[in-house]
Amino acid sequence: MEEIKLIVDGKRLDGRAFDELRPIKIEAGVLNRADGSCYLEMGGNKVVAAVYGPREVHPKHLEDPSKAIIRYRYSMAPFSVEERKRPGPDRRSIEISKVSREALEPVIMKELFPRSAIDIFVEVLQADAGSRTACLNAASVALIDAGIPMRGMVTSVAVAKVEGILVLDPMKEEDNYGEADIPFAFLIRNGKIESITLLQMDGRVTKEELKTALEMAKRGAMQIYQLQREAILKKYIKEEEVME
Amino acid sequence: MEEIKLIVDGKRLDGRAFDELRPIKIEAGVLNRADGSCYLEMGGNKVVAAVYGPREVHPKHLEDPSKAIIRYRYSMAPFSVEERKRPGPDRRSIEISKVSREALEPVIMKELFPRSAIDIFVEVLQADAGSRTACLNAASVALIDAGIPMRGMVTSVAVAKVEGILVLDPMKEEDNYGEADIPFAFLIRNGKIESITLLQMDGRVTKEELKTALEMAKRGAMQIYQLQREAILKKYIKEEEVME
Amino acid sequence: MEEIKLIVDGKRLDGRAFDELRPIKIEAGVLNRADGSCYLEMGGNKVVAAVYGPREVHPKHLEDPSKAIIRYRYSMAPFSVEERKRPGPDRRSIEISKVSREALEPVIMKELFPRSAIDIFVEVLQADAGSRTACLNAASVALIDAGIPMRGMVTSVAVAKVEGILVLDPMKEEDNYGEADIPFAFLIRNGKIESITLLQMDGRVTKEELKTALEMAKRGAMQIYQLQREAILKKYIKEEEVME
Amino acid sequence: MSDEILMEVRRDYVLAKIREGERIDGRRFDEIRPIEIKTGLIKKAEGSAYVKLGNTQVVAGVKMQIGEPFPDTPDQGIIITNAELVPLASPTFEPGPPDENAIELARVVDRGIRHSEAVDLKKLCVEEGSKVWMIFIDIWALDDDGNLMDASALAAISALLNTTVPAERFEVGDDFPLPVRNLPIAITSLVYEDKILVDPCRDELSVGKNTITITTDQDDNIVSIQKSGPFLLREDVFDELLDVSIKKAKEVRRLLAEI
Amino acid sequence: MSDEILMEVRRDYVLAKIREGERIDGRRFDEIRPIEIKTGLIKKAEGSAYVKLGNTQVVAGVKMQIGEPFPDTPDQGIIITNAELVPLASPTFEPGPPDENAIELARVVDRGIRHSEAVDLKKLCVEEGSKVWMIFIDIWALDDDGNLMDASALAAISALLNTTVPAERFEVGDDFPLPVRNLPIAITSLVYEDKILVDPCRDELSVGKNTITITTDQDDNIVSIQKSGPFLLREDVFDELLDVSIKKAKEVRRLLAEI
């Protein structure tokens, strides 16, 4: 196997600086049936998120008398990856769905909706590195679009370590051949990062690198957060115009 | 692959005329446990239909407070085909079950049995071309044998296009190598065809051919209808005799 | 394939006499979460049994208003056998679970616990010949450890026919290359075998051999029964000591 | 509700009869219901049989194909037995993969065939170590009026007797009849206290599905036993079961020899 | 509860309109909703298309790989069509393997492509008898505002038109455009009594999901019909359906030719 150089002349393969995000595009309210929705591109990721709820719980026995149950389904279309993926959840999708749900759950004011369900479905139409972060960003916007009361915005981005260097929002090659991948998600309230809501690590880093990675991720998240806000604002303005 | 001639000297491979049915044998009331049943042979098809109901609905949440739910399960025994079929429903069986159920549903007076289920199970013991039509014919007799109130009889037959010619009730070779297969089912009431209740088409035909096929199918269905009636009558007479 | 001699100089491959059991080790109350439990070794078998209940029935519709439902799950760890076994129940496990449940059910006073479930789970960590008998012996102790009222003890042992000779508690080679395997379980009450509660036969024997096998199994079962009693007693004494 | 009452009434009637030493349909305790066997009805199968045992109806079909042998028997054919309790056959059968009852049925039938060495598997080796004949026996329940077990076992061996090995279709020589050399017969009895009711019908099984199936070969060897149902079996009853099963199997075997 | 009332009100409104000879969104009975087609949006796919039909949105992606041909067509490529009604697209869709509706959708789309011979499968043979191209068409519903069927069929053929055979990646020569030689178009109509509502939207389907899908090829041959829904179809209505479907398909086909 030939050696792949991921950092050339202090730049990344796609020309980005180490702390530079990939291009992001966010559009809220793209679906008609869902209560809230969002289309999001982040690098090569193309994802759609839909939120249904609060609605009745099926099957009934899952109901919680004191709060809404939150469900999150991360799913990849067969054509979203190089080699056709068999439809249906695999182990990876199930784990991603779990940690993503747990990232959103403490931010959703679920105690306002006892005995109901809030369902979040995210479809990856085209997959690139960081699809779980792209999906969380889209889900967060879709939740707000659905009018679900939230304690703040959830914003997600990963940091990778490649050839000993920490880089923000890794691309595919950095993810595949790098030494570590660290997806983060944060709760951002009043324009400030308040806490970590998703955190995984897959690779090998030192404690110091991890702390640096966290700082890098926070700066990246703040940029994404602005784009999420803009997307919601744009949808809101459009609706205002229609109503006039 | 060698070319197969399906029409030789103006006759079909099995010697039938273009508008001639395969031999049919129908017997009603062949099962002891089912509320209604029917054994039917149509060409090489050997099928058994059973009807259970009206009965309680399981699982409960499928219940309809205003009418009976109708379920139809088309199933093939592993030994019914040349190459052993794995047990359990495949995509083809699921589609056939759906369109067959929809063919019977408007004919069954389901509004008379709220909160109940009428289950129709059809097992193909030996499969030939047109197994879905054979099953529907058997199911229809089984429904009447079960005493389920019906708006009329459902009678089914296919027409195929082979070497440019329309033929009634195609045999296997005509189905496999022909240009089109068109299964029909009709509602027959008071000895008259009233409407189409199943219609599919798989192949390539012109609009005019389709209309001719419909006429051909109607004539064939009337013949099958007579045999269905006779089977029911025979069972009825037998019961009468037993009771005397 | 080379011929394997299972009986050499009137002895079995592991040096046992024909009516001799393999070494057995039983410990009750080995699990903290379960209501009752037992660890048991019988030859190369290493099994753990747990009992939960009487407890609520899920799903609800399985509830019996007049008595407890009994469930039994025989399961093998993937590493318990030479060639890794895929996790999850196979046809063999399902059959063993059925006959084992039916062996225990008439001995459990299930009429005392209407609308409840008594669940018995047995995990085979290391498998040898006679794993179903080892599991039943462990389950029986776990039931008593759980304080479930029983009509007596269930004790299980197999007899095999190898090279025309009946042998008690067969080892793997005797099971694989022998002519018959006959697992028994008995209800033992007041130190006396009262009836047969599990009986299967897999092989070829005469009527007379079968009767002899039964006598041999009964004698073996009485020995195992003593060990089961001791294990329970030991646990009981230990608890007494703790309480003092 | 009315269903439950009906069942209770039926059970009481069965029990009352048993106590009087009678069976509800007038049979002797060791009497098997009338048996009807038809073979070869499924042309697509290599072999097939329809069995009617009283009102219980079953079809068994045999399909064959060439596959790899098991590593420990490189020169022998393979038998795979499957049974489906399709919902057509009883209001209590559910659609879906075989449940524990269907699995037990298939496995007990399989053991009878296997341990009686009914099929000469060594004659089903095409190429040692790599190609042997696989025999798929599929049992399809049509109508369950009790004792599907014996009907299924009988349908299976009848279908095997009817089987032609499709060597020509697989291009490995001439077709030949499946080498069947033994006739295992399963006899199932309902055990109620110390009474044995051979070949129980459905109404009789309302007193409890407590049965023993004993399969014997043509030399009266016992080749399979299955106690099925949550009950305690007394030793003296077991002895009696062995005798009756061997005796009744002979009767059925004679019938089978005629087809 | 309020949901049910809402649905009832909506249905009554739709029916009232139909009786007045009108549709709720002002369309003519044979008028199709605005169509938007985008192709090539999924770079990871060999071909892809997004279709918006009114508010109904679907994506279809094509993936190709090399596999074994079917024994009876050793020199032809293989098409496998799958559709997923993912729960994102409608509150009534459930997670899990395709149900009867998803299966029917995929099979009807598949038949249109297959019988119009849209793809020249003989040009997809790599090595006769052992290696041919397999075309996986995956249909992913995004938003179901009625008539997913026509949107899916259109997305599928659009994605095929957009497909490049990835021969280089599989090291079997140069990439080439998928040979598409016919344009099947599915036209679905809602049948209500003797009325035909072409391309029904979701609100219209509240009167009953009774539809017919007729797929035609570019020579106006009919290549697939599917009556879907529990209703009785009058013969005169059927005749009318044929005419309208052929006519409307021409319109859509013109649109497709432009992309």
Place this chain on the structure above:
Amino acid sequence: MSDEILMEVRRDYVLAKIREGERIDGRRFDEIRPIEIKTGLIKKAEGSAYVKLGNTQVVAGVKMQIGEPFPDTPDQGIIITNAELVPLASPTFEPGPPDENAIELARVVDRGIRHSEAVDLKKLCVEEGSKVWMIFIDIWALDDDGNLMDASALAAISALLNTTVPAERFEVGDDFPLPVRNLPIAITSLVYEDKILVDPCRDELSVGKNTITITTDQDDNIVSIQKSGPFLLREDVFDELLDVSIKKAKEVRRLLAEI
């Protein structure tokens, strides 16, 4: 009902203790329960280990076979990690395929082993590109008294240390010990507000299953992190978690070195 009250009482007690700076079992906040490790108990496995962590009990078994390598690592062995939360181990575990908790458990254990490069996979190549050793690590929960994660990770690495590669059985040379060259240790902590409870027991988890698992290798590198549970993690708590996890892992690793 009484169960719920019991749980509430227990939770309140745990919380009261935490507020007083104590744990219900008297442990310090960073104190791990007693650990017992036994290896080699499963003779049928290539390697095995039993771990008791407080009252939590787990068995891990290693089976090996020869298979094909992944295309992108043609010269390396393969690790496949599976965990089953069998219903024997807890009243809340259900029979059936692994759920999200079992999958997460297996994947986090797997990542620790993989990224610490605990096994020298290059030494497990039999024939480059076609034959490599596959290592199946199966984790079997026996008794869940909290923190199955750390017990499982410890059982897995202990079982690997105990593993002999069965080369003779597969006829590819002499048996040899599995080349293990690093000892990843997972440390799971319960996070409650700004408190960190290392190695939480079940009763402590009644305040919320909000944990972080940090796995480190023998050079104090972090090789896996998993935040698990619906909670917000403060940055300062995270810093503290890193320090405590590295420190406690050293302790456990010393213990492991002794076996």
